[in-house]
Amino acid sequence: MRNDAVLMNHERIHLRQQQELLVVPFYVLYALEWGVRSVLYLNTYKGYKNISFEREAYENEKNLDYYKNRRPFRFIKYLWR
Ligand SMILES: [Zn+2]
16 A cells, blocks of 8 residues: 555655765666666556666655665665566
């Protein structure tokens, strides 16, 4: 279930990712990864869900303290699995 707290937490994780990448590069990488994955999956929604930033946010959004304890640049771990 995704309640408001979970959705807020998801966005909070993205804010951390943006801070680490100084905002603009975050969006550039986000768009690039979405494009590449959409081609690989032949599906833009699947492409979106598998962007490393989204994998990290979706997998940890229910842990409301995650953004406080996460290690910087943790999204890199979600690039390959
Ligand atoms: Zn997201």
